[in-house]
Each structure stands twice: as structure tokens, then as C-alpha cells.
Amino acid sequence: MKRLRWVTFSFVVCAAMAAYAQMSSNVSVFATGFSNPRGLKWGPDGNLYVAEGGTGGSKSTAGKCDQVVPPIGPYTGGRTGSISKVAPDGSRTTLVQGLPSTQAAIGDISGVADVAFIGNDLYALISGGGCSHGNAGFPNSVLKVNPDGSYSQIADLSAFQALHPVKNPEPDDFEPDGTWYNMIAVDGNLYAVEPNHGEVDQITPGGIVTRLIDVSETQGHVVPTSIARFKNGFYVSNLSTFPITPGSAARYTVSKLGGVTSIQPGLTTVVSIVLNGNDNYFLELNTDPGFPQPGKGAVVRLRGGVFKTIADGLTLPTGMTLGPDGALYVSNVGVGAPGAGEIVKITLP
Numbered sequence: 001m002k003r004l005r006w007v008t009f010s011f012v013v014c015a016a017m018a019a020y021a022q023m024s025s026n027v028s029v030f031a032t033g034f035s036n037p038r039g040l041k042w043g044p045d046g047n048l049y050v051a052e053g054g055t056g057g058s059k060s061t062a063g064k065c066d067q068v069v070p071p072i073g074p075y076t077g078g079r080t081g082s083i084s085k086v087a088p089d090g091s092r093t094t095l096v097q098g099l100p101s102t103q104a105a106i107g108d109i110s111g112v113a114d115v116a117f118i119g120n121d122l123y124a125l126i127s128g129g130g131c132s133h134g135n136a137g138f139p140n141s142v143l144k145v146n147p148d149g150s151y152s153q154i155a156d157l158s159a160f161q162a163l164h165p166v167k168n169p170e171p172d173d174f175e176p177d178g179t180w181y182n183m184i185a186v187d188g189n190l191y192a193v194e195p196n197h198g199e200v201d202q203i204t205p206g207g208i209v210t211r212l213i214d215v216s217e218t219q220g221h222v223v224p225t226s227i228a229r230f231k232n233g234f235y236v237s238n239l240s241t242f243p244i245t246p247g248s249a250a251r252y253t254v255s256k257l258g259g260v261t262s263i264q265p266g267l268t269t270v271v272s273i274v275l276n277g278n279d280n281y282f283l284e285l286n287t288d289p290g291f292p293q294p295g296k297g298a299v300v301r302l303r304g305g306v307f308k309t310i311a312d313g314l315t316l317p318t319g320m321t322l323g324p325d326g327a328l329y330v331s332n333v334g335v336g337a338p339g340a341g342e343i344v345k346i347t348l349p
Contacts, residue, residue, distance in 0.1 A: 023313035026347040031090040034341030037331035039114025039182060039319040047085050053111035054080035055338050056103025057134060065131035066176050070105060077102045077134025081111030083124060096149045100126055102133035114183040116190055118205060125192055130158040130177025140177045142190060142203050154207040166197045167217035182226045195223045200236060213258040228273040237270035237282060243290050244269055266307055272320035274328060279303050281328060283320040292316060299346060311346045
């Protein structure tokens, strides 16, 4: 079965197997009890904030708007997405609940995709919203989240994509509301990556959305998932399409004005990038050919033009961030049963 999105039914099957491979010795469990954990960031208060996809829902919007075509759609939605706060000792509390979550006909779940901070202000990227996801009253969007867990919408990303289509959308795997994935804060603005349409957009705190780059225009349907800022622009990496071909993903260097200036090949199913000094760290969902399997996720370092695996044995990892202690923190079992997700700590060699 050819798949052109960032997830597939085999993820759910693999996660349901619940069998963990042996993780490398520098990996330890930091926190547990998450439902489809995705992007994560350390806040200025010293706590770790984790976006959770939730558990989907049963509400259908069939007949009310364009639906995602079978076998992927139609989706059903609910309000089971959330954001968790994790203290330095690994204890977890729920900061926000009742956010959009959606489940595809083949089992994929999306909800809150990522979080980011501008100063002390927390922002959340919603990927499970919109009418095509069974959540007509809550579009895919960027939310500003208050310390008490209340929130307000600052940008309607569903509306932006409808009004600003990319050059080369993939017709066999098109989602009207998009499947937003990664978000970072740079110089007082937010930058969000959308894999299904293939774009990176800038969102100001005031809610103005502009396109940094239409990845589809020059690269086709490479499924961009992740972004990091370096001094001369941005790095963007991609998942590529399924079945997995090892080495088919890449790091794209994007100028501050948009446009790919160079390509570093040799990666596989990248879902997150972290920069630490001159080192680039890439979170790979699955390193083997075919479809995702438990225990095949890894973190790969790029140093001096050479790739090296520095952690492996991860199961369907979905997000990564650098901690204040210099370690990497990864959302592990990012697709699975409710409460099965965890955050692992990776001590860098």
C-alpha cells in the first residue's frame, strides 16, 4: 500500500504490540503517561511542556464539508487533545485539555502537534482541528496559552491554507485542513511546518500568517516535518514517502527569505531537528526499509559532514528538544494506546 503522509496504519499496529526493543544505554525514561505525545519544549520556568495528540473522537462531519478521501478518511473528531507540564523530577500534570483531536479511518491520530515559547508566552500548534477532521468548530490554528491553562486563538491555519494553496499539492493524499507538525520561535515570531501540503509559514504573535517557503514548488511531495534556525537561515528536514527507503530524507538549507540553497542527503524519516553548537541532531522515526516497526527509531548526529547514530532502540519517536542540562528529550511511543507514551532522556556522548 503506497502512503504519502507522515503516518500510516502500521504505526498503530506496531504501537499496539507494546514490545519495546532494547534502547541504547544512554537512553532513560524521564516521564510517562502521555497519549500520543508529539512536540515538546522546555519553558523559561524550568518545566517541560509536551503536546499530546489525544485519543481522537467519534464526531463526524460527513456531508458538511470536503472530507479526506478513503482509505485515509473520513476522519472523526473530538476534544481529547491536551498539553502536559512536566517538572524537572519527571512528575506530570495536565495544563490544557479539551483541545481538538482527530482519528483517520485507518487509525492515525492527530491533535496538538507542538508547542513553543516567545519569552514567557506559550503557544500551541493544532493539527487535529478543522471540518475535514471532524472538528468543524475548531480549525487548525495557533493558540496562545495562559499560565492557568486558558487559551485564545491567534491564527486560523485552516483558513490560511484554503486561501493560499501550495504550487504542487499531492492529490492522492490531500487534507483540506493540513497536518501541521513542528513549530519553533525565532526573533519574536513562530515558524510552523506542514507536511501534507509541503510548506513552512511564519506566524506573528498578532496572528499575521505569511509563507516562508513552498517546499512543494521545488522539491515536490517530500513531506517536510521539522525546522531549526541557524545564523544564516533555517534547516528543514523531511520524512519522505512510504514505503521507507533508507537515506531518502535530507536536510534542506533554507534562506531567511525562503528558497532552498543546499541539500544534505543521507537521512531517513526525520521528524525533528535540534542544533547544539555546530552539531545537528536528527530524530529518525524508523531506520529500516518498509514500514515503521517498534524499536527502529534513532537519533543521528551530523558533525563535520559525517553522520553517526548516538541513540537507537526508540519506538515511534515523534518529537525532540534540547534540555537545560544539555541532554536531548524525546517523545517516545508517539503513536499508541492512551497513556502509553513517554518522554525519554538521551545523554549525549
